[in-house]
Amino acid sequence: MTHILAIDQGTTSTRAILFDARMRPAGIAQREFTQHFPQAGWVEHDAEEIWQTTLTVCREVLASAGLSAGDIAGIGITNQRETTVIWDRESGQPLHRAIVWQDRRTASLCADLKAAGHEAGITAQTGLLLDPYFSGTKVKWLLDQVEGARARAAKGQLLFGTIDSFLIWRLTGGQIHATDATNAARTLLFDIHKGTWSREICDLLDIPMAMLPEVRDCAAPFGETTLFGGAIPILGVAGDQQAATLGQACFAPGMMKATYGTGCFALLNTGDQPVTSQNRLLTTIAYQLDGRPTYALEGSIFIAGAVVQWLRDAMGLIDSAARSGELAEQADPAQDVLIVPAFTGLGAPYWEPDCRGAIFGLTRATGPAEFSRAALESVAFQTRDLWQAMRADWSAEADTVLRVDGGMSASDWTMQSLSDLLGAPVDRPVMQETTALGAAWLAGMQAGVYPGAAEFAATWALDRRFDPGSDDATRDRRYARWKRAVAAAIGV
Numbered sequence: 048m049t050h051i052l053a054i055d056q057g058t059t060s061t062r063a064i065l066f067d068a069r070m071r072p073a074g075i076a077q078r079e080f081t082q083h084f085p086q087a088g089w090v091e092h093d094a095e096e097i098w099q100t101t102l103t104v105c106r107e108v109l110a111s112a113g114l115s116a117g118d119i120a121g122i123g124i125t126n127q128r129e130t131t132v133i134w135d136r137e138s139g140q141p142l143h144r145a146i147v148w149q150d151r152r153t154a155s156l157c158a159d160l161k162a163a164g165h166e167a168g169i170t171a172q173t174g175l176l177l178d179p180y181f182s183g184t185k186v187k188w189l190l191d192q193v194e195g196a197r198a199r200a201a202k203g204q205l206l207f208g209t210i211d212s213f214l215i216w217r218l219t220g221g222q223i224h225a226t227d228a229t230n231a232a233r234t235l236l237f238d239i240h241k242g243t244w245s246r247e248i249c250d251l252l253d254i255p256m257a258m259l260p261e262v263r264d265c266a267a268p269f270g271e272t273t274l275f276g277g278a279i280p281i282l283g284v285a286g287d288q289q290a291a292t293l294g295q296a297c298f299a300p301g302m303m304k305a306t307y308g309t310g311c312f313a314l315l316n317t318g319d320q321p322v323t324s325q326n327r328l329l330t331t332i333a334y335q336l337d338g339r340p341t342y343a344l345e346g347s348i349f350i351a352g353a354v355v356q357w358l359r360d361a362m363g364l365i366d367s368a369a370r371s372g373e374l375a376e377q378a379d380p381a382q383d384v385l386i387v388p389a390f391t392g393l394g395a396p397y398w399e400p401d402c403r404g405a406i407f408g409l410t411r412a413t414g415p416a417e418f419s420r421a422a423l424e425s426v427a428f429q430t431r432d433l434w435q436a437m438r439a440d441w442s443a444e445a446d447t448v449l450r451v452d453g454g455m456s457a458s459d460w461t462m463q464s465l466s467d468l469l470g471a472p473v474d475r476p477v478m479q480e481t482t483a484l485g486a487a488w489l490a491g492m493q494a495g496v497y498p499g500a501a502e503f504a505a506t507w508a509l510d511r512r513f514d515p516g517s518d519d520a521t522r523d524r525r526y527a528r529w530k531r532a533v534a535a536a537i538g539v
């Protein structure tokens with residue numbers, strides 16, 4: 048048993064990555080799946096299709112590496128967080144398509160709950176805010192809107208889970224209904240201080256607690272699967288941003304990573320103390336090992352790499368994401384175009400679900416290069432929002448280096464502009480599969496084939512450090528203009 052199989056079930060694709068005994072990637076298989084947009088602001092996934100892609104990529108990666116179940120010491124699962132599935136306990140069939148984290152359909156429900164004065168109590172228990180992003184109001188929507196759902200839930204026939212839970216249920220043939228503490232911490236139903244589901248919030252949202260999965264550590268037994276030709280134990284589970292935090296070896300309080308995929312998610316390890324944000328960041332669980340949670344402050348930005356996809360697919364200004372950096376480099380330095388990419392509202396630290404995107408500073412000379420620069424810089428400006436909020440919340444301890452990963456961190460131009468705008472070094476590791484590595488490490492450690500945190504952290508290797516090039520005055524002037532642009536976009 049030499050290898051670990053990591054399943055990375057993301058927002059746009061499902062991947063299976065094999066890691067060898069020395070924690071090196073030894074094979075990868077990937078499948079995209081359908082994004083459903085039934086109405087403006089709604090985003091759904093077919094949980095059955097997610098399951099089929101999961102089976103396919105696992106079988107494919109094992110076959111192409113010439114490995115069988117007997118070679119695999121354990122499976123680690125990492126997943127898009129908050130995305131909500133309800134399924135039938137007997138048949139395993141989903142009640143409805145999964146409601147994806149990006150989905151805004153519960154914005155008015157969140158507004159009503161806020162108006163009724165419920166946000167402070169929910170934040171105190173969960174560390175989250177009343178935003179449609181989180182699972183709780185999505186569960187309520189499904190129970191309220193799908194015919195017969197409430198009656199079935201009351202009879203104990205329906206189960207809820209984030210994607211990890213649904214995959215565990217299917218992988219174990221309906222034996223295990225469980226999740227890990229990091230995924231539970233994103234549901235709006237979990238008390239991150241007590242480490243239990245909140246009866247009070249479940250009552251408020253009218254969610255029967257019998258639907259909820261059992262919450263376990265990130266490295267723990269989650270049953271076994273026999274679907275790949277022999278029994279393989281599932282030994283590690285973490286939400287994808289938390290898995291990337293582990294994969295980046297951010298074990299010490301003060302360490303911080305930002306992952307640039309479709310969105311951007313920055314997590315700052317705050318150790319065994321949950322820090323309450325005064326700046327509208329989230330308090331969440333970074334990981335939980337041996338029953339002890341390690342907390343993080345999180346900033347979630349909904350649009351990062353997606354702004355590059357917009358340049359490519361909607362605007363037709365580039366033919367590949369990688370072209371965006373070259374084009375940005377050609378931008379006229381005398382122009383100062385700003386894009387606020389609030390395509391699906393603004394996440395941290397603004398939490399404005401109804402805000403939409405805006406462009407400022409257009410002149411007759413503005414062209415594709417200026418658009419490209421503004422799009423890439425919008426990611427850096429949004430990161431500075433988080434960086435500043437984290438420092439304000441936890442000034443003394445936060446590190447002055449940002450570790451980056453995710454597809455967009457491949458863009459040297461963006462990473463340099465990020466460092467310029469933060470006024471801080473930005474470190475990109477050699478190992479880019481940090482999310483899958485984090486999940487694999489959890490499973491490998493639980494299986495006893497991978498080392499503990501300190502030895503694992505020593506394997507982190509730098510690909511490139513980006514040092515700040517601009518001076519404080521320029522940086523602060525440009526950032527002040529960004530803040531005015533965001534305020535204007537919110538005000539429209």
Ligand SMILES: Nc1ncnc2c1ncn2[C@@H]1O[C@H](COP(=O)(O)OP(=O)(O)O)[C@@H](O)[C@H]1O
Nearest residue numbers: 059308309352353355356368369453454455458
């Ligand atoms: N060289 C690049 N320059 C700018 N953006 C890039 C580059 N390469 C990839 N991206 C962006 O990164 C995102 C893909 O990253 P990935 O980590 O695979 O995302 P996800 O897991 O959210 O699907 C896409 O939105 C793409 O536009």
Ligand SMILES: O=P(O)(O)OC[C@H](O)CO
Nearest residue numbers: 057058127128148308309
């Ligand atoms: O699947 P990703 O990489 O877009 O990450 C999604 C996040 O977990 C949402 O909170």
